[in-house]
Amino acid sequence: MKETALELVREIADPSAKLNLLREYIQAMVLRSLHESEAFVNLSFVGGTALRFVYRLPRFSEDLDFALEHRDGYSPEKWMKKVKNDLSLAGFDVKVSWNDKSTVHKSWIKVAGLLKDAGLAAMPEQNLSIKLEIDSVPPAGAVSQTGIVNKHALLSLRYYDLPSLMAGKVHALITRKYPKGRDWYDLLWYRAVRPPIEPNLNQLQNALDQTHGKSVFNAAGWKAQIKEKIRSLDCNALVEDVRSFLENPDESSLLKEENICSVL
Numbered sequence: 001m002k003e004t005a006l007e008l009v010r011e012i013a014d015p016s017a018k019l020n021l022l023r024e025y026i027q028a029m030v031l032r033s034l035h036e037s038e039a040f041v042n043l044s045f046v047g048g049t050a051l052r053f054v055y056r057l058p059r060f061s062e063d064l065d066f067a068l069e070h071r072d073g074y075s076p077e078k079w080m081k082k083v084k085n086d087l088s089l090a091g092f093d094v095k096v097s098w099n100d101k102s103t104v105h106k107s108w109i110k111v112a113g114l115l116k117d118a119g120l121a122a123m124p125e126q127n128l129s130i131k132l133e134i135d136s137v138p139p140a141g142a143v144s145q146t147g148i149v150n151k152h153a154l155l156s157l158r159y160y161d162l163p164s165l166m167a168g169k170v171h172a173l174i175t176r177k178y179p180k181g182r183d184w185y186d187l188l189w190y191r192a193v194r195p196p197i198e199p200n201l202n203q204l205q206n207a208l209d210q211t212h213g214k215s216v217f218n219a220a221g222w223k224a225q226i227k228e229k230i231r232s233l234d235c236n237a238l239v240e241d242v243r244s245f246l247e248n249p250d251e252s253s254l255l256k257e258e259n260i261c262s263v264l
Helices: 002-009 015-036 047-055 076-089 162-175 181-192 201-212 219-230 235-243 249-254 257-263
Strands: 043-046 064-068 093-099 104-112 127-135 144-150 154-160
Touching (some): 047 144, 047 154, 076 093, 162 181, 181 257, 201 219, 235 249
Parallel strands (some): 043 154, 064 127
Antiparallel strands (some): 093 104, 144 154
16 A cells, blocks of 8 residues: 555655565565466566565665566556556556567556655656566576565465576576666575575576577576676676665675675
């Protein structure tokens, strides 16, 4: 409910923390709507938000990402209509768009008025926006599982296991043209787990082949490729990118070349 979302952030002074919590509450409501639509018969929850909701990554995330597992019964436009209806019934002023013209199907969920009511915007028409993406042709080889997640609501979700999620992250680290501090923070988190998480190499190789052609990258050499990449980046810029998304912003200072190389 809208009142619940506003009460959740009422005593929070930091604007970034307040925005993160509001966005996450809306994300949880969207996931609950998808769960009620039985969308997870078709979809697996992936990406940074999955890592946070399922595996408790101490970093907030902006988007909702999914991989299409089964096409039979795939009804995204119907699901998005229910998302809009559910958010509207909960008291939110919401618009939901849908675009399936490319391989990655996209929806924008835009909530008006909430930022103003929370003291984060001057104008009521300023939106809190969440991008939802469904990869309709995900790389083969990922491992999915189903479980119950408690994040603002009890949710039954299908999601990638940690090695498969890490394969997606390593693919982004190697190939993303505009590096994000969030990716590099997540890498530290994966490698700080004991024992450290290793990426699903079969899935990673399929992803690299899919985006760059066969034999351009060798998934088995991912550590060397990441070490080479970090040497070319401005770590101060990575720190600034991720700081406002962390539960503990001081952890952003860990994004240093020597730390990243050490965990590899």
